[in-house]
Amino acid sequence: MRPASGQCLEYRHGELFCEETPLQSIAERYGTPLYVYTKKAIVENYRAIRRNLDDLSSLTCYSVKANSNLSILKVLRDEGAGFDIVSGGEMARVLKIHADPSRIVFSGVGKTMDEIDAGLRAGILMFNVESEDELFLLEARARHLGLPAPFAIRVNPDVEAETHPYISTGQTIHKFGVAKEDACGLYQRGIRSRELQVRGVACHIGSQILDVGPFLKAFEEILAFAVAFRGEGLENLDLGGGFGISYEDEKPLEFALLAEGLKTRMRGATYRLILEPGRSIVGNAGLLLTRVLYVKRHPIKNFIVVDSGMSDLVRPALYGSFHEIIPLREVNARAFRADVVGPICETGDFLAQDREMAEVRAGDLLAILTAGAYGYALASNYNTRPRPAEVLVDGSRTELIGFRETVENLMAREAF
Numbered sequence: 117m118r119p120a121s122g123q124c125l126e127y128r129h130g131e132l133f134c135e136e137t138p139l140q141s142i143a144e145r146y147g148t149p150l151y152v153y154t155k156k157a158i159v160e161n162y163r164a165i166r167r168n169l170d171d172l173s174s175l176t177c178y179s180v181k182a183n184s185n186l187s188i189l190k191v192l193r194d195e196g197a198g199f200d201i202v203s204g205g206e207m208a209r210v211l212k213i214h215a216d217p218s219r220i221v222f223s224g225v226g227k228t229m230d231e232i233d234a235g236l237r238a239g240i241l242m243f244n245v246e247s248e249d250e251l252f253l254l255e256a257r258a259r260h261l262g263l264p265a266p267f268a269i270r271v272n273p274d275v276e277a278e279t280h281p282y283i284s285t286g287q288t289i290h291k292f293g294v295a296k297e298d299a300c301g302l303y304q305r306g307i308r309s310r311e312l313q314v315r316g317v318a319c320h321i322g323s324q325i326l327d328v329g330p331f332l333k334a335f336e337e338i339l340a341f342a343v344a345f346r347g348e349g350l351e352n353l354d355l356g357g358g359f360g361i362s363y364e365d366e367k368p369l370e371f372a373l374l375a376e377g378l379k380t381r382m383r384g385a386t387y388r389l390i391l392e393p394g395r396s397i398v399g400n401a402g403l404l405l406t407r408v409l410y411v412k413r414h415p416i417k418n419f420i421v422v423d424s425g426m427s428d429l430v431r432p433a434l435y436g437s438f439h440e441i442i443p444l445r446e447v448n449a450r451a452f453r454a455d456v457v458g459p460i461c462e463t464g465d466f467l468a469q470d471r472e473m474a475e476v477r478a479g480d481l482l483a484i485l486t487a488g489a490y491g492y493a494l495a496s497n498y499n500t501r502p503r504p505a506e507v508l509v510d511g512s513r514t515e516l517i518g519f520r521e522t523v524e525n526l527m528a529r530e531a532f
């Protein structure tokens with residue numbers, strides 16, 4: 117029962133540490149349920165991506181949706197990252213931390229007029245446009261505001277990526293992007309327009325993809341557009357994100373191999389490569405601390421009831437995702453099989469099913485691993501549960517980077 121590498125987690129004298137800090141002391145200080153992130157892992161994950169792109173002109177735009185905490189955005193801004201945003205809310209976040217607008221790309225299939233206006237006013241690098249209607253609205257708003265409208269077409273490359281169907285995006289049956297056959301017409305339209313400026317071509321085929329093949333196929337598709345419209349100003353090749361990580365015993369996507377494949381295909385070209393990684397930067401840099409409330413034993417089924425649930429981490433309930441769960445005090449033997457469940461009134465409220473677990477008792481603390489991406493970001497207030505606090509560990513220092521909500525906070529926005 118060992119934490120996977122890359123998470124800055126290890127048992128020392130039987131106690132689980134995150135970087136130089138014992139998690140037990142963090143739980144005692146800030147309470148549970150609690151999201152804990154390691155700065156070191158975030159920075160290392162980002163730098164590993166950058167290292168592999170060393171000899172390319174490239175920009176890494178962290179995908180804010182994976183974890184949008186302002187302190188985490190700041191860590192990545194300080195490392196030189198750009199940002200991939202998908203809403204006016206995410207735009208407000210990156211502007212709040214003074215991100216450089218010329219390093220922001222705006223994706224998303226349903227941008228509203230207000231969101232488009234905000235992007236135009238901010239002077240972002242480019243709008244990744246996903247439909248003809250959106251391109252027309254972008255042009256109209258740019259004319260209205262007297263501002264230029266840099267854009268890429270997000271092409272749907274019709275490439276199958278082996279991942280959960282809910283997070284697969286690159287096929288014609290999915291709502292995302294513009295069909296290959298229609299993209300040329302939109303570029304022509306952009307070239308004729310006074311406001312629209314051709315800046316790039318984009319795609320994003322899905323998330324948690326472990327195999328390099330689909331990325332290279334998609335890249336070849338977008339490269340063809342880049343070649344066709346290079347003379348018209350198309351200089352950014354945005355391959356999106358989706359680089360898979362290890363939750364259980366999967367082999368993570370071999371990023372070095374992907375980078376090699378991209379370099380081979382780009383040989384001699386003068387494009388800038390843009391990537392939009394989210395999970396691969398923050399996924400294994402976060403965990404959810406929870407306390408055991410009760411252990412319910414039964415001859416045919418055991419339950420460990422904890423103080424966290426699907427409102428804090430919905431991935432197991434929504435996608436059937438696996439998250440390793442380990443005790444804060446090291447136990448060597450796995451002792452019994454149990455479901456780890458939350459207090460919420462839904463049978464789908466589980467964090468693990470039929471899992472071999474260490475012996476635990478009420479009051480014990482558990483760490484739910486690899487919860488840094490799409491953990492807090494997808495948390496809800498179901499059952500009027502305040503969302504957890506968030507703490508960033510930096511060596512032996514801890515910082516509260518997200519206050520725990522209170523029930524008062526939740527009720528304050530309602531009239532009665």
Ligand code: LLP
Nearest residue numbers: 179223320323324357358392393394395490
């Ligand atoms: N770019 C675009 C346009 C995206 O839609 C996404 C993710 C990303 C980049 C970042 O993908 P990443 O590198 O994080 O895989 N809630 C799901 C994942 C949803 C992903 C949505 N789009 C989960 O918990 O697995």
